[in-house]
Amino acid sequence: MANTYDLIIIGGGPAGLSAAIYGGRAKLKTLIINKGTVGGLVNTTREIVNYPGYGQISGSDLMLDFKKHAESFGVEFLRDVVVSTDFSQEDKVIKTKKVKEFTAKAVIIACGSEPRLLNIPGEKRLQGSGVAYCATCDAEFFKGEDVVVIGSGDQAIEEGMYITKFAKKVTVIVLHDKGILDCNKVSAERAFSKEKMEFIWNSTVEEVLGEESVKGVKIKNLKTGGSSELECQGVFFFVGMVPSTQYLKESGVEMDKRGYIPVNDLMETNLNGVYAVGDNRVKYLRQVVSAAGDGATAAVAAERYIEELNAFKTDIANSYKKVLLVFFNASNTESLEFSSLMEELQREHNEDYKIVKVDLATKKNLAEKYEIKAVPAVIVLDKGKKVKELGCTMDKAKLKAQIIQLL
Known part of the structure; x- marks a missing residue:
């Protein structure tokens, strides 16, 4: 009975924590299973200025507030990795890496996403030796050195500006014509004004160079087809995200070809009692505020689903x-x-x-x-x-x- 819950949430980012707050407040016995630090990728965000009511706060501090709020309603937390699931029965079964088995009446999938790899030569081999994916985590290791940033979206440009606090120079490799970035206009203007930030346009990185550590990158110009080498000591990849849903392949949960989970307005998947929220679901906006909204919706829907199950047993089956x-x-x-x-x-x-x-x-x-x-x-x-x-x-x-x- 100790491993039996009303609601289990897989993932402890903003969507999962928001769901936990609503689940705990509804007096559901609620467990969050999270493989890393509670808060997920939001912990790596140095500054959040668009979450209502906070004005300006770090991602880690905001997630700490979310966690404390959930704990105040009796939510339990477990640091572990989900390796398999069985959603075929009324009682959902979840197994973790530490050989633990849990059951729940409803499950909310909130496992988020992770950085997408380009899988170019040298990328995997030099991970941790100059290849990085999180500026907040690793920028300080490149103090006084030359760094290359791959990507031009919000994350790439904002993280690149953060890296300039430590690096001697940050060179951004951009697929588009000169002056065109994929990020928002405010960030673009700030980036262009940074003295330590340079841009190489119409280009992509073909290879990360170096034996024991990063020594440079090989760059291909998409218009001329020519290649050149640029010396650097660090390469940060910001080329998108992929959903962390690999463990669900045999679960029966419907996913699109990229691994994202389609849901309806109640965050319901194709399986009764199973919901998906946050960055691992098909959606338009992937932000902390929208993830929190997903979690609230799913938890309320799960509460009603559980009430219906309990009512069936009490009023009908018995x-x-x-x-x-x-x-x-x-x-x-x-x-x-x-x-x-x-x-x-x-x-x-x-x-x-x-x-x-x-x-x-x-x-x-x-x-x-x-x-x-x-x-x-x-x-x-x-x-x-x-x-x-x-x-x-x-x-x-x-x-x-x-x-x-x-x-």
């Missing part, structure tokens, strides 16, 4: 009477009138069966379970198993005859 599930929609007049008629009939035969009303707007999982496509609909259950589906009619006598026959 009932000694036959149960009539009456499916209706509050915006459908016909289904409301029909459910009222069912209640009227129940008052005449209250000792024989019980009615459980199911609003499709709030309890769609039961509708999916019994393949209800339209309302009104009535499913007869005996100890949770479907016995029959009644023909819905507003003729009281005919409806009563059906009920008496099944009893």
